[in-house]
């Protein structure tokens with residue numbers, strides 16, 4: 001079911017575009033993209049994915065920009081509602097999954113408040129792609145009984161108010177989104193709360209994209225390793241990251257597929 005639309009005929013789909021590789025898009029996301037009248041997309045959505053929408057679909061980037069005006073969340077909410085009330089099929093394309101640090105909940109609430117039909121199409125969140133391409137499981141019998149996704153940035157811009165005591169316990173994986181520039185305070189908090197400096201850690205930049213880079217380190221080496229990357233990236237700390245492999249991810253898989261087909 002792709003959704004029925006509202007009385008105006010318009011509707012909003014909050015679509016997870018996945019971590020970047022178009023092959024990690026769901027079939028449902030692709031179907032919706034192909035009927036879009038308007039695409040409202042983030043900066044993290046790759047050009048390869050934007051090209052899958054019909055050429056006549058209007059494309060609006062609401063990426064955060066340093067030099068030019070960026071749309072506020074409120075402006076984005078109003079834009080989605082206004083297009084849908086005009087009777088248009090609005091695809092709000094977000095990197096990864098719309099409900100993982102993606103402000104999808106706020107957009108859903110705005111649609112509901114305006115009586116606009118809003119459907120959610122989940123996407124592969126960055127943590128899943130990062131762990132998969134490094135070959136390091138987020139949960140692992142005996143060394144990772146839980147996985148927690150946290151943000152390195154609080155909405156106030158200050159350090160996030162996290163339960164560091166709990167995150168510092170051994171045998172669990174902690175994935176930090178938006179944490180690259182906050183690597184120093186995050187590592188200090190985890191170490192201060194008792195997590196061992198020798199705990200394996202992995203940083204993945206541009207997971208699933210052609211320019212993916214991976215650094216395998218430890219919690220004690222996290223800050224130095226983070227300094228060599230510029231993002232978007234995830235910091236992953238946990239015993240199971242001992243299984244992580246360095247090297248190229250997507251290229252290796254594609255070369256293997258070509259070999260098997262040849």
Ligand SMILES: C[S@@+](CC[C@H](N)C(=O)[O-])C[C@H]1O[C@@H](n2cnc3c(N)ncnc32)[C@H](O)[C@@H]1O
Nearest residue numbers: 019096097100102125126177178206207232233
């Ligand atoms: C605003 S959050 C959006 C997360 C997204 N909704 C998801 O589910 O992956 C943006 C952060 O996600 C992480 N991220 C998104 N895509 C990534 C990728 N391809 N590789 C590594 N990290 C990524 C980075 O930490 C980035 O700063």
